[in-house]
Amino acid sequence: MQLGLSESARATTAEEARFRIGYPNSRPRKSRIIALDSDSVAALKSLVDQASDGAHFLRYIEPKGATNSLKMLSVDAILEDIDGKRTNLVDEIADADVIVMVTSAGASAEAAEVIGNACFVRSKMTTGLVLNSASVPSEQLKRTLTTMRPFAAMLVVSTGAEYVSEMLSALRV
Amino acid sequence: MLRKEQNDLLTQTGPATPMGDMFRCYWIPALLAEELPANDCPPVRIKLLSERLLAFRDSEGRYGLIDEFCAHRGVSLWFGRNEKGGLRCPYHGWKYDHTGQCIEVPSEPKESGFCNKIKLKSYPLIKIGDILWTYMGPADKEPPHPEWEFALVPPEQTFTSKRWQESNWLQAMEGGIDSSHVSFLHSGSLNSDPLFKGARGNKYNMADSKPFFEVTDNEGGLFIGARRNAEEGHYYWRVTPWVMPSFTMVPPRGNHPVHGHFWIPIDDENCWAWSFDYHPVRALTPEERQAMLDGKGIHVTYVPGTFRPAANKDNDYLMDREAQRLGVTYSGVEGIAMQDASLQESMGPIVDRTKENLVSTDNGIIMARHRLLKAVRAFKDKGITPPGVDPAHHRVRSAAVVLPVDQSYIDAAAEALTVIEGKAPASV
Ligand code: FES
Numbered sequence: 274m275q276l277g278l279s280e281s282a283r284a285t286t287a288e289e290a291r292f293r294i295g296y297p298n299s300r301p302r303k304s305r306i307i308a309l310d311s312d313s314v315a316a317l318k319s320l321v322d323q324a325s326d327g328a329h330f331l332r333y334i335e336p337k338g339a340t341n342s343l344k345m346l347s348v349d350a351i352l353e354d355i356d357g358k359r360t361n362l363v364d365e366i367a368d369a370d371v372i373v374m375v376t377s378a379g380a381s382a383e384a385a386e387v388i389g390n391a392c393f394v395r396s397k398m399t400t401g402l403v404l405n406s407a408s409v410p411s412e413q414l415k416r417t418l419t420t421m422r423p424f425a426a427m428l429v430v431s432t433g434a435e436y437v438s439e440m441l442s443a444l445r446v
Numbered sequence: 447m448l449r450k451e452q453n454d455l456l457t458q459t460g461p462a463t464p465m466g467d468m469f470r471c472y473w474i475p476a477l478l479a480e481e482l483p484a485n486d487c488p489p490v491r492i493k494l495l496s497e498r499l500l501a502f503r504d505s506e507g508r509y510g511l512i513d514e515f516c517a518h519r520g521v522s523l524w525f526g527r528n529e530k531g532g533l534r535c536p537y538h539g540w541k542y543d544h545t546g547q548c549i550e551v552p553s554e555p556k557e558s559g560f561c562n563k564i565k566l567k568s569y570p571l572i573k574i575g576d577i578l579w580t581y582m583g584p585a586d587k588e589p590p591h592p593e594w595e596f597a598l599v600p601p602e603q604t605f606t607s608k609r610w611q612e613s614n615w616l617q618a619m620e621g622g623i624d625s626s627h628v629s630f631l632h633s634g635s636l637n638s639d640p641l642f643k644g645a646r647g648n649k650y651n652m653a654d655s656k657p658f659f660e661v662t663d664n665e666g667g668l669f670i671g672a673r674r675n676a677e678e679g680h681y682y683w684r685v686t687p688w689v690m691p692s693f694t695m696v697p698p699r700g701n702h703p704v705h706g707h708f709w710i711p712i713d714d715e716n717c718w719a720w721s722f723d724y725h726p727v728r729a730l731t732p733e734e735r736q737a738m739l740d741g742k743g744i745h746v747t748y749v750p751g752t753f754r755p756a757a758n759k760d761n762d763y764l765m766d767r768e769a770q771r772l773g774v775t776y777s778g779v780e781g782i783a784m785q786d787a788s789l790q791e792s793m794g795p796i797v798d799r800t801k802e803n804l805v806s807t808d809n810g811i812i813m814a815r816h817r818l819l820k821a822v823r824a825f826k827d828k829g830i831t832p833p834g835v836d837p838a839h840h841r842v843r844s845a846a847v848v849l850p851v852d853q854s855y856i857d858a859a860a861e862a863l864t865v866i867e868g869k870a871p872a873s874v
């Protein structure tokens with residue numbers, strides 16, 4: 274150790290960096306990745322094997338208990354996991370740390386609205402990932418974004434599906 | 447989180463590394479033009495991409511960027527005599543021109559032509575705006591000259607500074623696209639810094655400290671939009687462009703000059719943080735220019751005679767706990783640039799990204815890394831020119847706009863995010 278240096282100077286050397294011990298600093302996350310349309314179901318299918326145990330891959334089926342007569346947004350939905358087993362959105366998100374909605378630009382936005390709203394009323398923040406492609410008119414992308422915007426703390430518009438796995442691994446999902 | 451091999455790939459930029467080779471596809475800022483102020487002025491030592499170089503300006507005003515060391519016995523040519531169209535090594539008098547070509551070896555007969563055989567590695571060095579730019583890649587792949595707006599506007603509209611940062615380039619650059627830190631680390635500066643205060647947009651910033659984000663990829667890089675609530679039915683958007691590999695621009699405030707950065711590797715544990723400030727349609731006022739010289743905004747004051755910030759790791763960044771406690775500065779460090787640099791340097795020379803825990807709002811950073819990894823692999827495996835080389839990718843602007851809630855910034859502010867000569871920046 275060199276003497277005569279300030280504490281900051283000493284602490285920021287490569288030698289000192291060795292003393293950062295690799296203790297775990299996070300417990301495993303629970304995440305729910307929900308595909309909103311068939312294109313994104315396909316994108317997710319290829320990821321199931323790489324993901325950790327805490328990750329559930331699901332697809333949106335339909336809103337649940339929609340109170341159409343009251344013109345209120347549904348706050349629950351029926352989902353289906355990769356093996357075709359049906360579950361409730363509410364149960365899935367109850368203890369989730371990360372909720373990611375994946376959809377493709379131009380896909381129907383109803384699902385985003387229902388899920389986003391259901392999460393919102395439970396103070397769960399969602400991340401929206403929109404798979405864009407050059408062939409989708411910008412009007413359609415805009416519609417998808419406008420629906421998801423109020424409910425997603427982070428909206429990502431990505432050209433190409435490979436970003437899904439990149440993002441999930443960066444988030445330790 | 448990044449895996450170790452991904453982290454190594456992105457942070458290692460020396461010769462013959464994939465990322466180093468990719469950096470060598472671009473024109474990068476090498477020196478401030480003022481570092482070589484006159485013909486035959488003293489040469490300047492400069493390290494870029496882990497390579498020791500020497501910059502000089504010869505008797506005819508030609509700029510040279512050459513290997514620092516004399517081909518004879520390895521003396522640093524920083525000691526050289528810059529005279530009569532070349533740089534002469536003071537040891538045995540070998541002389542080099544601005545291309546590194548040896549033009550005189552006094553001990554050998556002139557007729558022998560011996561000196562023709564001696565040539566130092568050299569790179570082009572050109573002046574655009576206040577900067578001397580270099581391209582360090584293969585000569586046959588030299589791209590068109592850069593077209594960043596801040597470097598092309600008339601000199602009275604622009605100001606550039608650089609500072610030495612004692613960390614890897616990537617952790618410095620990631621600070622430039624880490625929009626979610628601004629509400630914390632720089633919260634003290636919004637209403638006090640002369641280059642920030644007074645903008646209408648600031649009130650939206652203060653009223654809503656939990657912005658939502660929208661990241662959109664484009665050909666040259668990314669746009670990172672942060673939105674806050676504005677008046678009923680409207681959002682206040684601040685949009686930061688990132689152009690590969692390391693150009694970022696801060697969204698404007700009011701009619702203040704607009705600023706941004708380049709982060710250029712010196713070696714793997716140091717980088718140059720370049721900071722520019724310009725106004726697309728008006729001259730900077732004398733007060734603004736003075737504030738920049740005084741280290742306000744994104745600029746710094748220096749240890750005299752160097753590009754090392756006056757607040758640096760050797761004096762614990764002049765940490766002021768009282769200012770921290772009172773909230774004058776959020777971290778206790780004064781000035782936006784050093785608030786960033788102190789924290790980024792504290793991570794260690796190359797941060798270990800296997801240990802981090804990113805969250806959803808870090809998607810700007812996640813996406814930037816993804817784009818870099820993708821580009822570096824495509825470049826290495828298939829020789830594909832990376833995004834950001836094409837000058838068309840340089841013609842971006844940052845923007846601050848208020849939009850109706852159903853508008854996407856990417857459409858509604860498309861013009862605002864593009865350089866249109868003579869058009870004022872979109873700002874509130
Ligand atoms: S809170 Fe972000 S690095 Fe500590």
Ligand SMILES: [Fe+2]
Nearest residue numbers: 621627632786
């Ligand atoms: Fe910052």
